[in-house]
Amino acid sequence: MHESGTYVQMTLPNTASKRSRGTTKVPATASATVLPDIKPHTPTTRLNREKHRSSTLVFPVEDVAPLVGMAPTFVRKATGQGTLLIVDHVLDLLDMDAFAETFVPRSMVIDYLVERASGVDHSDHVVPNPTTFDVRTGHAIDLLRSVPASTVQCLVTSTPYWGMRVYDESYEATWADGEVCAYGHEQTPEGFLRHTAEVLHAAARVVTDDGSIWWNVMDTFNTRTQIRASAVEALRAMEGKDSKKWADHVARRYSAGHSYLNDGEQVLIPSRIAERASRMGLYVKSVITWAKRSSLPEPQNSRVSRNLEYVLHLSKQRTPKFSRAGYHDTTPELGGRNNGWETEKLSDVWTLSTSSGGDGHGAQFPTALPGRCIALTTEPGDLVVDPFVGSGNSGVAARGHGCAFLGFDVSQQYVATAKEKIAKAPTPPKPDATAQQSRDR
Numbered sequence: 001m002h003e004s005g006t007y008v009q010m011t012l013p014n015t016a017s018k019r020s021r022g023t024t025k026v027p028a029t030a031s032a033t034v035l036p037d038i039k040p041h042t043p044t045t046r047l048n049r050e051k052h053r054s055s056t057l058v059f060p061v062e063d064v065a066p067l068v069g070m071a072p073t074f075v076r077k078a079t080g081q082g083t084l085l086i087v088d089h090v091l092d093l094l095d096m097d098a099f100a101e102t103f104v105p106r107s108m109v110i111d112y113l114v115e116r117a118s119g120v121d122h123s124d125h126v127v128p129n130p131t132t133f134d135v136r137t138g139h140a141i142d143l144l145r146s147v148p149a150s151t152v153q154c155l156v157t158s159t160p161y162w163g164m165r166v167y168d169e170s171y172e173a174t175w176a177d178g179e180v181c182a183y184g185h186e187q188t189p190e191g192f193l194r195h196t197a198e199v200l201h202a203a204a205r206v207v208t209d210d211g212s213i214w215w216n217v218m219d220t221f222n223t224r225t226q227i228r229a230s231a232v233e234a235l236r237a238m239e240g241k242d243s244k245k246w247a248d249h250v251a252r253r254y255s256a257g258h259s260y261l262n263d264g265e266q267v268l269i270p271s272r273i274a275e276r277a278s279r280m281g282l283y284v285k286s287v288i289t290w291a292k293r294s295s296l297p298e299p300q301n302s303r304v305s306r307n308l309e310y311v312l313h314l315s316k317q318r319t320p321k322f323s324r325a326g327y328h329d330t331t332p333e334l335g336g337r338n339n340g341w342e343t344e345k346l347s348d349v350w351t352l353s354t355s356s357g358g359d360g361h362g363a364q365f366p367t368a369l370p371g372r373c374i375a376l377t378t379e380p381g382d383l384v385v386d387p388f389v390g391s392g393n394s395g396v397a398a399r400g401h402g403c404a405f406l407g408f409d410v411s412q413q414y415v416a417t418a419k420e421k422i423a424k425a426p427t428p429p430k431p432d433a434t435a436q437q438s439r440d441r
């Protein structure tokens with residue numbers, strides 16, 4: 001995948017490509033913490049076909065493919081073009097599969113391509129990758145753009161889930177679909193899927209050809225509910241210990257007004273993310289069930305309780321770097337087989353305890369989870385990145401496996417916690433030190 005600047009610019013038409021927002025009235029900004037009531041409106045206009053017809057810009061097939069949600073091979077076959085496409089080709093592709101958006105709504109794809117082609121630099125200055133570890137504060141997409149392309153062997157992360165948590169500090173990002181909101185606080189699940197696809201697009205650029213992306217995500221029920229800061233708060237509420245009224249909660253999730261999801265229905269977010277990743281050219285290698293050893297009680301009597309989360313394993317090629325030995329040779333704390341609960345065979349069901357919490361972060365994964373992903377798909381010295389690093393457990397796991405690590409989070413407080421925690425993480429002895437020790441014996 002390419003960054004801006006890779007488009008071939010023959011001549012530039014009028015590039016003042018402000019996205020047209022149409023006549024539908026949309027809120028200027030969405031609050032970072034309040035999810036607005038779902039209304040059947042759209043922030044996008046219909047595709048303005050005439051706007052770019054006279055454009056002489058051409059776009060590489062590889063850059064268009066993830067935007068139209070098709071494989072480069074299919075794009076070549078469908079357009080009869082080997083490497084470069086003109087606007088008319090892109091319009092033809094959009095017409096072929098009119099609703100299959102990835103992260104840019106169909107009506108905005110040409111504008112997006114033209115804006116990128118016109119040399120608008122969305123990237124910050126490039127930061128060198130660390131040889132030990134580094135944790136930076138900022139929006140995941142901005143910071144991913146500052147990472148050199150194809151340098152990350154393993155990207156492992158747990159993003160904010162849709163409409164589930166209020167974090168201590170939030171950041172209102174401006175997304176490619178025009179929405180302005182904190183990640184996870186989208187008005188609809190569809191908004192969350194687009195934004196997730198946008199982060200994945202930025203993530204894929206930095207991953208090496210044989211690298212892996214591991215994406216931990218939970219599903220959400222389409223229900224009207226208050227959104228709290230932690231599982232402990234949610235539990236207190238279930239026990240009737242929350243004295244706050246509905247309106248007192250700064251963050252609330254609404255379900256009414258969605259075009260097809262009923263109130264109380266499971267949204268199926270993980271599988272929809274997997275589908276978009278596939279549309280953007282990534283291989284969906286596995287959809288792993290993380291069977292948790294414990295989970296919160298759920299106050300309902302019409303369905304079974306949930307005891308699982310999902311981990312998507314995505315790659316850029318069919319055979320990423322992968323070694324099952326990591327499952328057998330690693331301690332359980334760093335992701336090895338959880339004896340007594342897991343079988344000899346490494347399967348797509350992982351039975352791991354939840355994090356014991358602490359560090360003031362209410363949504364941590366256990367170190368063993370990123371630890372296993374790293375054990376299976378890296379070697380010592382490789383670079384691991386977590387763009388939503390939270391309290392730093394992925395960094396602890398990466399250092400434990402002898403990898404370099406780069407973490408991002410919008411919260412200064414979490415970044416400080418993560419830095420402190422990762423600095424204290426045990427690292428394996430250097431190979432030459434081990435050899436020296438055995439010679440000394």
Ligand SMILES: C[S@@+](CC[C@H](N)C(=O)[O-])C[C@H]1O[C@@H](n2cnc3c(N)ncnc32)[C@H](O)[C@@H]1O
Binds near residue numbers: 159394
């Ligand atoms: C599920 S938590 C990650 C927890 C982490 N895996 C751990 O074990 O502590 C998601 C994190 O994403 C951060 N976050 C939310 N929006 C972000 C954004 N746009 N860019 C970077 N980080 C963001 C939150 O502050 C939160 O710490």
